[in-house]
Amino acid sequence: MKTVLITGCSSGYGLETARHFHAQGWRVIATMRTPRTDLLPTSERLRVLPLDVTQPRSIAAVLADSGPVDVLVNNAGIGLFGAFEATPMHTVREVFDTNTLGVMAMTQAVLPAFRTRRAGVVVNVTSSATLAPMPLVATYTASKMAIEGFTASLAFELEAFNVRVKLVQPGYAPTTRFAHNGGARMAGLLPEPYLPLAQQVFAALGTQSVFTQEIDVASAVWRAANDTSGQLRFAAGADAVALARDAGRGVAGPAMLASA
Numbered sequence: 001m002k003t004v005l006i007t008g009c010s011s012g013y014g015l016e017t018a019r020h021f022h023a024q025g026w027r028v029i030a031t032m033r034t035p036r037t038d039l040l041p042t043s044e045r046l047r048v049l050p051l052d053v054t055q056p057r058s059i060a061a062v063l064a065d066s067g068p069v070d071v072l073v074n075n076a077g078i079g080l081f082g083a084f085e086a087t088p089m090h091t092v093r094e095v096f097d098t099n100t101l102g103v104m105a106m107t108q109a110v111l112p113a114f115r116t117r118r119a120g121v122v123v124n125v126t127s128s129a130t131l132a133p134m135p136l137v138a139t140y141t142a143s144k145m146a147i148e149g150f151t152a153s154l155a156f157e158l159e160a161f162n163v164r165v166k167l168v169q170p171g172y173a174p175t176t177r178f179a180h181n182g183g184a185r186m187a188g189l190l191p192e193p194y195l196p197l198a199q200q201v202f203a204a205l206g207t208q209s210v211f212t213q214e215i216d217v218a219s220a221v222w223r224a225a226n227d228t229s230g231q232l233r234f235a236a237g238a239d240a241v242a243l244a245r246d247a248g249r250g251v252a253g254p255a256m257l258a259s260a
C-alpha cells in the first residue's frame with residue numbers, strides 16, 4: 001500500500017486531496033498546522049499530523065513520525081493580493097517562506113529516502129497565475145514561479161534516481177479558505193492610486209464563468225502522482241486548463257482574474 005504525505009490539509013485543495021487519495025485506497029498522512037481529526041474519515045489508513053512548513057523542527061518531526069512516504073504533495077500555500085509598491089518586505093518574505101522555501105525544505109527532507117529507495121514522487125502545487133500574468137499578485141506569482149523553475153530543473157536532476165517531480169497548476173476556486181486566510185495579510189496593500197485597477201480586477205472576477213473545484217485539483221494531483229509519461233505540468237480546473245491551452249499557443253494575455 002502506498003503512502004502520500006500532503007501539506008496544508010485543514011481546508012481547500014489539500015483537504016480534498018487527502019480525501020481523494022484515501023478513497024483510492026492509499027495510506028494518507030494529512031498534515032495541518034493545527035491538527036483536526038473531524039475533517040477526514042476515521043481510518044487505519046489515515047493519520048493527521050502537525051506540520052508547519054516554515055519550521056525545520058516541525059518538518060523533521062513529521063517525517064520521523066510518518067514512516068516511509070511514497071509521494072509528497074506540497075500543497076500548503078498563502079495568497080497575497082495588493083500593490084507591490086505597498087507590500088512590506090516582511091510580507092514578501094512571509095509569502096516566500098511558505099510558498100517557496102517551505103516547498104523546497106519539504107522536498108529536500110524527503111529526497112535522501114527517495115534517492116536511496118530509487119522511488120518517490122514530489123508533487124508541487126503552484127497556480128495558474130504562472131500561466132498568464134495578472135495584476136496585483138506580483139509577490140504571489142513570483143513565489144509560485146520560483147517553484148515552477150525549481151521543479152523543472154529538479155525533475156532532470158532526479159531522473160537517474162527514478163524520483164519524479166511534478167507540478168499541479170490550479171485555477172481559481174472561490175470555495176476554499178484561500179481568500180479568507182490571506183485577508184489580514186492584505187490590509188493596507190491597495191493605496192488609492194491602485195484602486196481603479198483593483199476595481200477592474202474585481203469586476204472581471206465577478207464575470208468569470210469557469211472556476212476550479214477542489215476535486216479538480218485532487219484529481220490532477222492523483223494523475224501527477226501516478227504519471228509515468230514524463231509529463232511535468234498538470235493544469236487543474238476549467239479556467240486553468242483554458243489558460244494552459246492559450247499559453248501553449250503563445251496567446252496568453254493578462255489573465256485579469258482567471259486565477260489567484
Ligand SMILES: NC(=O)c1ccc[n+]([C@@H]2O[C@H](COP(=O)([O-])OP(=O)(O)OC[C@H]3O[C@@H](n4cnc5c(N)ncnc54)[C@H](OP(=O)(O)O)[C@@H]3O)[C@@H](O)[C@H]2O)c1
Binds near residue numbers: 125176
Ligand atoms: N484557491 C485558489 O484560488 C488557488 C488558486 C491557485 C493556486 N492555489 C494554491 O493551492 C494551494 C491550496 O490553496 P487553497 O485554495 O486550498 O487554500 P486554503 O483553503 O487557504 O488552504 C491552504 C492550506 O495551507 C495551509 N498552510 C498555510 N501556511 C502553512 C504553513 N506555514 N505550514 C503548513 N500549512 C500551511 C493552511 O493551513 P492553516 O489552516 O493552518 O492556515 C491550509 O491548510 C495553495 O498552495 C495555493 O497557493 C489556490
